[in-house]
Amino acid sequence: MAKTPFLERLAVGAVLISDGATGTNLQKRGLPIGAAAELWVLEAPDEIRALNQAFIQAGAEILLTCTFGASRHRLAASGLAEHFEAINRAALAITLDAAAEHDVLVAGSIGPLGQMLAPFGEVTVEEAEADFREQAAILCQEGADLIVVETQYDINEASAAVRAVRSVDTEIPLVCSFSYDRGTRTMMGVSPERMAEEIDVLDVDLLGINCGRSLEDNLAALTLLRAATEKPLWFKPNAGLPEVGMDGEAVYAVTPEEMADLVPGWVAAGARVIGGCCGTSPEHLRALARAVHANRE
Numbered sequence: 001m002a003k004t005p006f007l008e009r010l011a012v013g014a015v016l017i018s019d020g021a022t023g024t025n026l027q028k029r030g031l032p033i034g035a036a037a038e039l040w041v042l043e044a045p046d047e048i049r050a051l052n053q054a055f056i057q058a059g060a061e062i063l064l065t066c067t068f069g070a071s072r073h074r075l076a077a078s079g080l081a082e083h084f085e086a087i088n089r090a091a092l093a094i095t096l097d098a099a100a101e102h103d104v105l106v107a108g109s110i111g112p113l114g115q116m117l118a119p120f121g122e123v124t125v126e127e128a129e130a131d132f133r134e135q136a137a138i139l140c141q142e143g144a145d146l147i148v149v150e151t152q153y154d155i156n157e158a159s160a161a162v163r164a165v166r167s168v169d170t171e172i173p174l175v176c177s178f179s180y181d182r183g184t185r186t187m188m189g190v191s192p193e194r195m196a197e198e199i200d201v202l203d204v205d206l207l208g209i210n211c212g213r214s215l216e217d218n219l220a221a222l223t224l225l226r227a228a229t230e231k232p233l234w235f236k237p238n239a240g241l242p243e244v245g246m247d248g249e250a251v252y253a254v255t256p257e258e259m260a261d262l263v264p265g266w267v268a269a270g271a272r273v274i275g276g277c278c279g280t281s282p283e284h285l286r287a288l289a290r291a292v293h294a295n296r297e
């Protein structure tokens, strides 16, 4: 099916709908707490496909691949390093396949390496960039419609990921999204203004906010980011703050309706792509999509 490219869709002026969470929804489907979601790319691909399909049914126009933790460094921490290529290729293939018969785009997800960069940690910026380059090469060459460098907290690491993507593909639409999980600061203390100052000058098409802490904090971060950049904004907040359930699992108390009620405010604050991160189920996404459509009219 011939699909309108991502940036053309954005240029028309519509607010686009992305998907909900990968990790927390796979946990609901039985992925053990603490296990890497990428494990299921090889062991339970049908569960990932079913989650992709549930998001399409709910109204998603952009699906993210299950490759958030599929850099070599991060896979090594889960004992999956030897499956690096197989996981990235298969994860992309699963989601391309789910999207194929629909007018839905596929975003290759690239998350942080999961270790601090030097001088706080052992990984050098050059090593990080090489790692991201290897992952980006597979995602770009095997057919992703766009790339989302997401849940970033460190300017140096995010910049390395952006440079890595651009070193393998100068054309692919690229989103760089930070997680403000200390309110309106990342865990490294980066503010939306500082993020915009440092990342805006790189060759990215959208700046974004995803994951984070409360919905209130995420809206505050969005407002600050809007004032600091001219670029379109990507917005995938958590479904509020999790509480710890009986089995140690994260429980998200925000209902789909409560989240959807916030959509007009997010659009007014400048969000051009809307979805959800941790805790955002297909039911949440359905309510968000309905609110985005109502807001389009």
Ligand SMILES: [Zn+2]
Pocket (backbone or CB within 6 Å): 210, 211, 212, 238, 277, 278
């Ligand atoms: Zn999240």
